[in-house]
Amino acid sequence: MKLRGYYGTFGGAFIPEVLVSTFEELIAAFETAKADPSFWGEYEHVMSTYSCRPTPITFAENLTRHFGGAQIHVKREDLNHTGAHKANNVMGQGLLVKRMGKSRVIAETGAGQHGVATATMAAKYGFECTIYMGETDVLRQRPNVFWMERLGAQVIPVTDGSKILKDAINEAFRDWVSNMDNTHYVLGTACGPHPYPEMVSWFQSIIGREARKQMLQQSGKLPTRVYACVGGGSNALGIFNGFMDDPVELVGAEAAGKGLHTGEHASRMASEDGSPGVAQGYKTYFLQNEDGQMKETHSVAAGLDYIGVSPILASLGDSGRVRFEAATDQEVIEALSLTLKMEGLIPALESAHAFALAFKEAPNLSKDDILLINQSGRGDKDIFTIADAFEDPHWKRFIQQKAEAYGA
Numbered sequence: 001m002k003l004r005g006y007y008g009t010f011g012g013a014f015i016p017e018v019l020v021s022t023f024e025e026l027i028a029a030f031e032t033a034k035a036d037p038s039f040w041g042e043y044e045h046v047m048s049t050y051s052c053r054p055t056p057i058t059f060a061e062n063l064t065r066h067f068g069g070a071q072i073h074v075k076r077e078d079l080n081h082t083g084a085h086k087a088n089n090v091m092g093q094g095l096l097v098k099r100m101g102k103s104r105v106i107a108e109t110g111a112g113q114h115g116v117a118t119a120t121m122a123a124k125y126g127f128e129c130t131i132y133m134g135e136t137d138v139l140r141q142r143p144n145v146f147w148m149e150r151l152g153a154q155v156i157p158v159t160d161g162s163k164i165l166k167d168a169i170n171e172a173f174r175d176w177v178s179n180m181d182n183t184h185y186v187l188g189t190a191c192g193p194h195p196y197p198e199m200v201s202w203f204q205s206i207i208g209r210e211a212r213k214q215m216l217q218q219s220g221k222l223p224t225r226v227y228a229c230v231g232g233g234s235n236a237l238g239i240f241n242g243f244m245d246d247p248v249e250l251v252g253a254e255a256a257g258k259g260l261h262t263g264e265h266a267s268r269m270a271s272e273d274g275s276p277g278v279a280q281g282y283k284t285y286f287l288q289n290e291d292g293q294m295k296e297t298h299s300v301a302a303g304l305d306y307i308g309v310s311p312i313l314a315s316l317g318d319s320g321r322v323r324f325e326a327a328t329d330q331e332v333i334e335a336l337s338l339t340l341k342m343e344g345l346i347p348a349l350e351s352a353h354a355f356a357l358a359f360k361e362a363p364n365l366s367k368d369d370i371l372l373i374n375q376s377g378r379g380d381k382d383i384f385t386i387a388d389a390f391e392d393p394h395w396k397r398f399i400q401q402k403a404e405a406y407g408a
């Protein structure tokens, strides 16, 4: 018997008794929507009129010439409204919330990108919206907090634990327990208890469905390898889903931070540091110590800085269907710099991990090979981090002037 919501030994739904009926309601709504062809049509209509879908595939001609090996193509999820693939998930869940007749949404957010996307969806559909965010993140991600509040959401700083993403997730579940009747929890990635991993990757599969068709139309064949960065795993599963049954190699790019042997990274699959465990309602590879305490993670990309990984990817990693590699902060900044100058593309720091790996492998392949990189988001949001990494003196002066104007 295949247990519901399990992928090999990973996944499951470890939830408090009081939430069981709410999860059953969500599973039923999702199953009904999946079986109803008009639902996917409605979803595609929303995404094409509100979020620039289908997003194009761009041939990176200059980078291809520069590396002199495989052709490099880029799937442009950066062109979505709010700047990343996160729109695919939140708009899809928003349609389900309408079907379930609920009036309020809550979400967790780390760097704030998922919070902004959820607040945007709530504004469009007229839902009340509460976003849980670790207090540490509220302080360091003020631009996203500013937008969430302007979009009409209430942002609640979480002061438990280390005051970051995992603590915000726990607090969102606490809210849900008290407000199940009118509230839906919009989880931001393909993690958490069943049905979230399956549901989020189903909405994100719009990326891979488009990409497969576009590659055949534009190049007359499928890519040799597909690269995607892996935080929780939603953009990766989204594009991988289009090629799962094809002879296409799938490569997940994790954050090697300061290096896999420094302990300061966020690699659960490519490093030796991840181990199976149960936390936050599901079983997967976590970065934890022998007592099951979660470790601190590090990455230049806030969106890849998570202790767990999708149980679907954990299983695909163990079976060998997906190969996991990791790129260091330094490699990522170099890949970003090159992509900016040679193609005029501005990948998010998260997405630049996938670029860095593709750049490493492109020179060893032939001109007939095609590499497809998922550009999960745009890097405008990263201006503070990137300017620091480039040690731009004029940027520093600009920030100092601002501070002086405010009397600092």
Ligand SMILES: *Cc1c(COP(=O)(O)O)cnc(C)c1O
Binding pocket: 084, 085, 086, 113, 188, 189, 190, 229, 230, 231, 232, 233, 234, 235, 236, 303, 304, 348, 350, 351, 376, 377, 378
């Ligand atoms: C949030 C985010 C990610 C990481 O999330 P996944 O669920 O792993 O896709 C990657 N890229 C961008 C641009 C993001 O905003």
